[in-house]
Amino acid sequence: MHNNILDQLTDYPFDRLRALLRNVEPPAGRPQIHMQIGEPNHPAPDFIGPVLVENMADWGCYPPPNGPDTLRAAIAEWLAKRYDLPAGMIDPARNIAVVSGTREALFMAALLTVPEQKAGAKPIVLMPNPFYQVYVGAAAMARAETVLLPAGPETGFQPDFASVDPAILERTALAYLNSPANPQGSIADLTMLEAAVELARRYDFVLAVDECYSEIYTADPPPGGLSACAKIADGSAEMCRNVLVFHSLSKRSNVPGLRSGFVAGDAHLIALLLRLRQYGGAQLPLPVMNASEALWRDETHVEQSRTLYREKFDLALEILDGVFGATRPGGAFYLWLDVGDGETAAERLWREAGVRVLPGEYLAQTDASGSNPGRSYIRAALVHDIETTRDALNRIRETLEP
Numbered sequence: 118m119h120n121n122i123l124d125q126l127t128d129y130p131f132d133r134l135r136a137l138l139r140n141v142e143p144p145a146g147r148p149q150i151h152m153q154i155g156e157p158n159h160p161a162p163d164f165i166g167p168v169l170v171e172n173m174a175d176w177g178c179y180p181p182p183n184g185p186d187t188l189r190a191a192i193a194e195w196l197a198k199r200y201d202l203p204a205g206m207i208d209p210a211r212n213i214a215v216v217s218g219t220r221e222a223l224f225m226a227a228l229l230t231v232p233e234q235k236a237g238a239k240p241i242v243l244m245p246n247p248f249y250q251v252y253v254g255a256a257a258m259a260r261a262e263t264v265l266l267p268a269g270p271e272t273g274f275q276p277d278f279a280s281v282d283p284a285i286l287e288r289t290a291l292a293y294l295n296s297p298a299n300p301q302g303s304i305a306d307l308t309m310l311e312a313a314v315e316l317a318r319r320y321d322f323v324l325a326v327d328e329c330y331s332e333i334y335t336a337d338p339p340p341g342g343l344s345a346c347a348k349i350a351d352g353s354a355e356m357c358r359n360v361l362v363f364h365s366l367s368k369r370s371n372v373p374g375l376r377s378g379f380v381a382g383d384a385h386l387i388a389l390l391l392r393l394r395q396y397g398g399a400q401l402p403l404p405v406m407n408a409s410e411a412l413w414r415d416e417t418h419v420e421q422s423r424t425l426y427r428e429k430f431d432l433a434l435e436i437l438d439g440v441f442g443a444t445r446p447g448g449a450f451y452l453w454l455d456v457g458d459g460e461t462a463a464e465r466l467w468r469e470a471g472v473r474v475l476p477g478e479y480l481a482q483t484d485a486s487g488s489n490p491g492r493s494y495i496r497a498a499l500v501h502d503i504e505t506t507r508d509a510l511n512r513i514r515e516t517l518e519p
């Protein structure tokens with residue numbers, strides 16, 4: 118006996134990759150380079166070591182479910198500064214939920230928002246295609262219908278909410294938006310974010326903006342869901358109505374193992390999320406919360422990391438100049454390369470060059486027209502040091518160039 122919806126979920130992309138490469142031997146005597154996973158290899162800021170050690174006694178306590186006030190205050194200050202928000206818009210007591218990484222929180226967003234019915238029918242969850250895999254699993258487990266919005270070159274690699282049929286919007290309970298996007302690195306501009314917020318309010322659905330790559334960008338800092346709420350400022354006491362944003366320390370601060378992030382936005386939804394987490398969420402250990410506070414209060418390490426990513430994209434464009442449609446993304450740290458057939462390319466790269474990348478089709482679903490928008494792509498994460506990255510990029514070019 119089990120929940121039969123689990124049978125509908127495909128294996129996770131990394132499991133599919135393991136299965137694809139199970140019998141493929143990489144070349145002997147060449148160091149393997151793993152670019153399939155978005156796990157930053159830049160050093161974690163060493164100032165968190167002493168914070169973890171100083172707070173050793175706290176491992177003996179159940180942590181407060183929503184963290185100490187000092188952590189939420191640091192987050193509120195960070196948000197206000199980063200997105201230039203009006204004073205008081207984010208109240209650390211009402212508008213912030215501390216979460217153990219955003220993956221779980223993005224999953225819970227569907228449990229939080231999807232009712233039994235909307236507009237007398239099965240509720241819908243909108244999401245971009247390609248997407249972050251969790252959105253699909255969350256929608257399915259919440260018993261919603263998934264509607265995929267194309268996010269390929271024809272729409273600037275972001276979904277076009279304006280083109281969604283009003284009959285679909287009536288039934289929409291939740292819409293995921295990811296900016297900068299994984300895997301394409303595209304950015305939703307302020308106009309698009311405002312339009313999405315307005316639609317969410319008009320049709321009463323929740324807009325969940327996944328901003329976990331917000332600090333890794335090429336030119337100007339990308340706007341976020343809260344920038345749009347501040348811009349709209351319609352005089353309502355709840356400025357974040359219908360909107361939740363998701364932020365993580367994993368990519369910003371190179372600490373994916375710390376499992377630390379937050380959700381901010383609509384106070385009513387935050388209260389319900391905290392209730393849901395009381396039942397099914399893990400609190401962050403107190404030493405981790407204190408280390409998180411120190412990380413949100415420091416920008417130096419974030420700037421250093423951003424510079425390193427920019428240097429790696431400079432290098433990528435130099436080495437992959439004119440091939441595989443390589444472009445500098447607005448943000449995030451992925452190369453999204455059009456190689457013709459992503460699975461074949463991933464297999465060849467592993468067999469011939471010892472470089473592991475993810476086939477793009479594992480990050481997307483076949484759409485109504487029968488095509489998978491990720492099929493011709495591979496995703497390579499530029500998460501290593503510059504010399505390893507140079508080596509990997511040269512191997513990719515040598516192996517795949519026709």
Ligand SMILES: Cc1ncc(COP(=O)(O)O)c(C=O)c1O
Nearest residue numbers: 155218219220249299329365367
């Ligand atoms: C788009 C996107 N959202 C959310 C996450 C989850 O990050 P974390 O759970 O480490 O905060 C990831 C991780 O790869 C991601 O790529």
